[in-house]
Amino acid sequence: MKTCAIIPVSRFTHAKTRLSPTLSPSEREGLLKAMLMDVSGALARHVDRVLVISADEDVLEYAYSLGLKILEEEGERDLNGALEQAMDFCAPEFDRVIITPSDIPLIGKADVSNLLDHASRADVVIAPANGGGTNTLILRPSAMSLRFGDCSFFEHIHEARERGLSVSVYDSFYLSLDVNTAEDLGEIILHGEGTHAREYLRKLRFTVKPSRGSDRLEVSRSP
Amino acid sequence: MKTCAIIPVSRFTHAKTRLSPTLSPSEREGLLKAMLMDVSGALARHVDRVLVISADEDVLEYAYSLGLKILEEEGERDLNGALEQAMDFCAPEFDRVIITPSDIPLIGKADVSNLLDHASRADVVIAPANGGGTNTLILRPSAMSLRFGDCSFFEHIHEARERGLSVSVYDSFYLSLDVNTAEDLGEIILHGEGTHAREYLRKLRFTVKPSRGSDRLEVSRSP
Numbered sequence: 001m002k003t004c005a006i007i008p009v010s011r012f013t014h015a016k017t018r019l020s021p022t023l024s025p026s027e028r029e030g031l032l033k034a035m036l037m038d039v040s041g042a043l044a045r046h047v048d049r050v051l052v053i054s055a056d057e058d059v060l061e062y063a064y065s066l067g068l069k070i071l072e073e074e075g076e077r078d079l080n081g082a083l084e085q086a087m088d089f090c091a092p093e094f095d096r097v098i099i100t101p102s103d104i105p106l107i108g109k110a111d112v113s114n115l116l117d118h119a120s121r122a123d124v125v126i127a128p129a130n131g132g133g134t135n136t137l138i139l140r141p142s143a144m145s146l147r148f149g150d151c152s153f154f155e156h157i158h159e160a161r162e163r164g165l166s167v168s169v170y171d172s173f174y175l176s177l178d179v180n181t182a183e184d185l186g187e188i189i190l191h192g193e194g195t196h197a198r199e200y201l202r203k204l205r206f207t208v209k210p211s212r213g214s215d216r217l218e219v220s221r222s223p
Numbered sequence: 224m225k226t227c228a229i230i231p232v233s234r235f236t237h238a239k240t241r242l243s244p245t246l247s248p249s250e251r252e253g254l255l256k257a258m259l260m261d262v263s264g265a266l267a268r269h270v271d272r273v274l275v276i277s278a279d280e281d282v283l284e285y286a287y288s289l290g291l292k293i294l295e296e297e298g299e300r301d302l303n304g305a306l307e308q309a310m311d312f313c314a315p316e317f318d319r320v321i322i323t324p325s326d327i328p329l330i331g332k333a334d335v336s337n338l339l340d341h342a343s344r345a346d347v348v349i350a351p352a353n354g355g356g357t358n359t360l361i362l363r364p365s366a367m368s369l370r371f372g373d374c375s376f377f378e379h380i381h382e383a384r385e386r387g388l389s390v391s392v393y394d395s396f397y398l399s400l401d402v403n404t405a406e407d408l409g410e411i412i413l414h415g416e417g418t419h420a421r422e423y424l425r426k427l428r429f430t431v432k433p434s435r436g437s438d439r440l441e442v443s444r445s446p
Contacts (some may be wrong), residue, residue: 110394128396131439132413132431151413152431167361171333173351173399181437189354190374208355210373214241214404215437216354 001095003116004051005043006086008079009036009063009102011056016103022219027204033062033138034196035105037180040068041106042108046116047098053086064141064160091141099137099146101129103199106174106189115170122168124160127175128153135175186217226339227274228266229309231302232259232286232325234279239326245405250427256285257419258328258402264419265331269339270321286374294405303369314364322360324352328333328411328420329397338393345391347383350398351376354403358398362388364408409440 013027013143019028040050040063052063055073065069071089073082083099090097096119100107118125119138127136133150144163147155160167177187185201192198204221211218235252235297243253263273263286275286278296286293294312296305306322313320323330338428341348342361367386370378385389400410408424409431415421427444433439434441 018435104368128414130410131433132410154413171396172394173396174394176396176399180439187353187355190377191351212241216403 001120002090002093003047004090004094004097005035005040005047006048006083006090006097006099007039007043007050007052007068008082008086008099009052009054009056009059010079011054012058012062016180018180019182019185022185023204031179031197031200032102035201037066038105038189039102039107040066040099043098043100046112047206048094051086051090053080054104055103068194079148083146083148084142087141094141096138097141100175101178103179104135104175104177105179105195106191108195109174109191110172115172115175116167117193118170123165124156125168125170126153126156126160127170127172129178130176133178135178136170158202162191181215182219183215183217186215186219189219190217225316225437226264226270227272227313227317227320228270229306229313229320229322229371230262230266230273230275230291230336231292231305231309231322232275232277232279232282233302235281235285236275239403241403242405242408245408246427250412254402254420254423255325257423259286259325260289260419261323261328262323262330263289265333265335266321266323269335271317274309274313275325276305278305283355306369307365310364311442312439317364319361320364324401326402327352327358327398327400328402328418329400331418332397332414333395338395338398340393341393346388348391348393349379349383350395352392352401353399356401356410359393362427404438405442406438406440409438409442411442412442 012032016028044050049069051069051071053071054060060070071086087097125138126134129135132153134152134156144159147159157167188197189201189208206219207222208219209216235255239251242297267273272292274292274294276294277283294309310320330418346362352358355376357375357379367382370382380390411420412431414425429442430445431440
């Protein structure tokens with residue numbers, strides 16, 4: 001089955017604002033770029049093409065510099081609209097698409113080929129994210145409407161079943177970890193050996209230690 | 224391979240203090256009991272025996288009432304000491320043990336038989352927890368010293384490799400979710416359909432919604 005990975009990236013600047021107490025704007029940009037390298041690199045080893053869709057020139061330029069296929073968003077679309085544009089773009093040439101966010105740098109620790117194998121046994125494969133979202137969705141292009149947003153994991157399963165599509169849940173800790181909070185940075189430092197994201201955080205002299213507070217992990221910068 | 228599941232339970236009272244802003248002491252006790260039913264029930268379908276080890280009379284009585292095998296801790300031991308006592312107890316009769324905490328109520332959503340199959344291909348099988356811990360460890364009884372505690376996932380892998388034991392990491396979102404914070408309760412309400420833990424939280428009229436703050440999920444009690 002010919003497969004295209006679709007990675008939507010909104011922008012590098014003014015993104016990940018929940019990380020602003022921990023990372024400066026330029027550091028957040030650096031981390032986003034490092035994570036896109038991790039995600040696209042892990043997927044490129046298993047699919048026929050990796051496509052980044054964005055409305056942001058910087059993102060498209062950077063993705064192009066990584067050797068990725070790029071697609072400029074048409075008009076003012078939300079995430080689902082942009083992904084539907086990307087699926088339409090892929091439909092003539094690919095049997096299926098694998099949609100992942102750009103901020104799951106531990107994807108390479110998951111068994112991506114096993115993940116793709118699941119798609120030979122179900123119409124839709126979906127991997128849960130922390131917080132009720134979707135961190136991977138595999139389907140035939142435009143097999144169903146996309147429901148990214150709040151609690152999208154359950155919305156996507158509902159949408160697939162409404163259309164009589166079979167669903168396989170891919171249960172993965174590494175895929176569930178998207179990066180939005182300081183605690184998430186801690187998980188990347190712990191588990192991200194060999195990733196660009198961890199290397200970037202190390203260069204910023206971040207370290208992590210367990211915490212007994214409302215977070216399990218506490219990250220800090222060594223002097 | 225004859226397999227015994229070992230579930231260490233310290234106590235029901237004065238436990239899970241990080242949940243005290245959200246649950247009363249008696250509610251925390253009720254949740255701990257519900258989760259033990261979920262964990263022991265999910266394991267019992269796949270192993271030859273489920274053993275609960277504790278120094279607490281209430282815990283042992285409750286586990287016994289669930290039809291589980293019980294073992295009283297000898298003397299003042301820490302978690303690793305208690306588990307080593309339990310492994311010694313199992314060694315004459317079982318080829319391997321699967322050690323899990325009692326607070327991973329979504330274990331039944333994971334593929335437990337697939338998890339156990341991994342133990343036929345490696346000396347040690349380990350599943351990561353959020354925060355760097357270990358939420359499942361499968362090994363021959365006393366094949367190595369146990370390192371439960373801070374960052375135990377990495378400590379256990381290091382210990383196994385030091386002894387020349389092969390290690391298989393079992394990558395599971397559902398196994399990674401132990402319950403320590405209000406946000407964790409949110410994940411149980413979202414993903415825990417059919418579990419005693421979710422049913423218990425529903426009875427307490429808890430609901431969950433996405434949040435854009437430092438937590439991804441916010442739980443609250445409907446009036």
